[in-house]
Amino acid sequence: MKIxxxxxxxxxxxxxxxxxxxxxWWYKTKNAMLxxxxxxxxxxxxxxxxxxxxxxxxxxxxLLAPLLVNQDPLDTNVLWEKMYQRIEDYAPQGFGVAAIxxxxxxxxxxxGKFFGLPVYKLLGGAHRLSLTPYATGLYFTxxxxxxxxxxxxxxxxxxxxGFKGIKMKIALNRKxxxxxxxxxxxxxxxxxxxxxDANHGYSLYDAIWLSKKFEDLxxxxxxxxxxxxxxxxYADLRTKTSIPLAGGENNFTRYAFKDILDERAxxxxxPDLCCAGGITxxxxxxxxxxxxxxxxxxxxxxxxxxxFAALNVMAALPPSPHSWKPAPVWMEYEQTESPFREKLxxxxxxxxxxxxxxxxxxxxxxxxxMDIVEKYRVK
Ligand code: CA
Numbered sequence: 001m002k003i004x005x006x007x008x009x010x011x012x013x014x015x016x017x018x019x020x021x022x023x024x025w026w027y028k029t030k031n032a033m034l035x036x037x038x039x040x041x042x043x044x045x046x047x048x049x050x051x052x053x054x055x056x057x058x059x060x061x062x063l064l065a066p067l068l069v070n071q072d073p074l075d076t077n078v079l080w081e082k083m084y085q086r087i088e089d090y091a092p093q094g095f096g097v098a099a100i101x102x103x104x105x106x107x108x109x110x111x112g113k114f115f116g117l118p119v120y121k122l123l124g125g126a127h128r129l130s131l132t133p134y135a136t137g138l139y140f141t142x143x144x145x146x147x148x149x150x151x152x153x154x155x156x157x158x159x160x161x162g163f164k165g166i167k168m169k170i171a172l173n174r175k176x177x178x179x180x181x182x183x184x185x186x187x188x189x190x191x192x193x194x195x196x197d198a199n200h201g202y203s204l205y206d207a208i209w210l211s212k213k214f215e216d217l218x219x220x221x222x223x224x225x226x227x228x229x230x231x232x233x234y235a236d237l238r239t240k241t242s243i244p245l246a247g248g249e250n251n252f253t254r255y256a257f258k259d260i261l262d263e264r265a266x267x268x269x270x271p272d273l274c275c276a277g278g279i280t281x282x283x284x285x286x287x288x289x290x291x292x293x294x295x296x297x298x299x300x301x302x303x304x305x306x307x308f309a310a311l312n313v314m315a316a317l318p319p320s321p322h323s324w325k326p327a328p329v330w331m332e333y334e335q336t337e338s339p340f341r342e343k344l345x346x347x348x349x350x351x352x353x354x355x356x357x358x359x360x361x362x363x364x365x366x367x368x369x370m371d372i373v374e375k376y377r378v379k
Contacts, residue, residue, distance in 0.1 A: 001114065005038045006068045006103065008060035010053040011303070011344075011376040015337055019139035022171035022201030027139075030338045032303040033057050034373075035102040037110060039073055045109030046368055048305040049102035050274035051095060059099035063087060068103065073110045080104055080280045084253075097252040097277055104278025105309050105364070112363035119309070119364055123283060123316035130355040131314055133333035134165030134195065136301070138184070147172060148180050152187040158335065164354045165193035165220065165330060174206045178213050185217045197223035200250075204233045211241035221246040221268055234265035246270055249299035253277050257285045261292040270299040270332075274306045279313055286313075290320045300332040303340035307333075307349060308364040315358040331356055344372050 011032040018026045033053035038044045049056035064083050071079060083103065087096035112119040120126045135158040138151045151168065158166050168184055170177045185194055196219055202210065207225035214222060221244040226233050228250040238245050244267035251257060252275060260266055269289050271282045282298070289296040296317065298310040310331065319326050333356065334341075342348040345366035350357040359365025 001043070001072055001074065002040045003037055003068045003071050003073050004040050006060065006065040006106075007036045008057040008065070008102070009034050009036065009373070010057055010378040011340060011373065012053075012378050013339055013376050017141045019141045019336060020171075021139060021169045021197070022199040027336070030336070030340060032305070032340045032344070033102065034303070034305060035060060035106050037068070037073065037103070037106040039110060041114075043110050043113045045073070045106035045113070045363065046305050046366075047102040047104065047106030047109065047278070048274045048302050048309070049098040050272050050302055050306065051098045055095045056099045056102065059087065059091065059095050060102065064099055064103055073107050074114065076104065076107050076111065076280050079107060080278070093252045093256060098275035101274050101276065101278040101281075104280050105273060105305065108279045108309070109363040116362050118358075118360055118362060119279065119312040120315040120358060123279075123313065126315040126358060127318055128315055128329060129358045131311065131331035131358070132164055132328035132354065133331045133351060133356045134167055134193065135161070135163040136167045136197070136332055136334035137336065138166070138168035139336065140169065140171060147176070148183045151180055152183050155184045155188050159188050159192055162351075162354045163192070163333075164328070165195065167195040167197055167223070167332070170196045170198050171201050174202070174210050178210065181214070181217060181219070190218065193220045194218065195220045195223060195246075198225050200224045200227045202226055204230070204237060207237055208240050211237065211243045214243050215241065219243050223247060223270070224249070231259060231263040231265040235263050238265065238267065244268055246297075248276070249301075251276065253281055254284050254288060257288060261288055261294055264292075264294075266294065268295045268297055270297055272299040272301065272306075273309050273313060274302050279309060282313060283316075286317050290318065293321075295320065297330055298332065301334050303338070304342065304345040304348065304366060305364070307341065308345070308359055308366050311349065311356065311358045312364060339372060339376065344369055
């Protein structure tokens with residue numbers, strides 16, 4: 001089998017209420033950068049990159065797609081190294097690796113379809129056939145005003161939708177933010193797990209102050225409290241709080257995750273399949289985390305393509321630690337408005353009784369809805 005084409009495309013749609021995290025850039029549109037790979041045997045595959053779509057598309061178009069034509073799509077390790085060698089000198093973190101990720105995911109989709117098996121089977125089989133989704137939301141939708149009332153009503157909505165966990169964005173100054181988190185915890189009660197995500201918006205001293213206060217609020221983890229580059233700061237914070245620290249969505253490849261694990265900087269690493277290096281690389285990262293005794297959960301923030309890829313990979317990760325009654329394996333399920341999460345595929349992910357189910361069709365497990373692709377594709 002030979003690759004005949006590798007096409008990068010951007011899907012884009014405006015959102016009705018722009019929103020922001022602690023990063024302070026306002027999301028006015030939802031975007032998906034998809035890669036479509038076709039072969040001479042009529043089998044095709046889809047992948048996705050996370051991050052600024054024009055930039056990742058440019059890397060695919062100019063550097064990576066020319067390497068792929070006439071190659072065997074089943075050679076996922078070989079092609080990963082070829083692509084990485086092409087970008088290593090210029091973009092070993094960021095856009096370059098995100099572009100590789102999209103291609104690698106599409107190659108795995110092809111590989112699964114070629115063998116007639118779900119990708120998780122090719123990864124060695126499923127340790128679980130369902131995962132526990134948590135809702136990511138509670139972004140900021142106004143420049144200023146009352147931040148508590150909308151956060152509380154959104155959290156209650158997720159509880160009523162059956163989510164067992166909610167991850168809220170935090171960004172205000174520490175005292176205001178503490179009041180906001182307290183209000184959400186009171187509104188949802190003690191039985192729903194609550195995580196907080198600062199998108200590295202705090203100083204180390206504010207993160208220490210907040211993490212100590214969060215201990216009384218049963219916060220399940222504190223995500224990206226400080227800069228992803230300050231691993232010593234994470235290690236320091238980790239000794240000062242009992243709240244688990246999470247991060248990794250802004251770190252790329254096994255090389256960056258080696259540093260996190262060596263520093264013992266986080267309790268939970270969160271590589272994103274669509275930017276940390278795709279399925280090939282994230283399986284390696286997960287294995288390194290298991291050796292280090294650190295939990296690995298995917299960061300997921302994209303379209304159905306990334307979601308289906310994450311379900312396949314998370315099904316295949318071994319329980320760590322092995323336990324008679326293991327903790328839930330959480331699956332990030334972000335909830336900002338997007339036609340790309342459910343409508344981009346002909347059959348959306350099955351979510352029932354607070355669980356999401358691992359797809360069983362060959363490849364990543366979806367059929368792309370080409371009407372949605374054509375409707376939203378940036379011409
Ligand atoms: Ca995050």
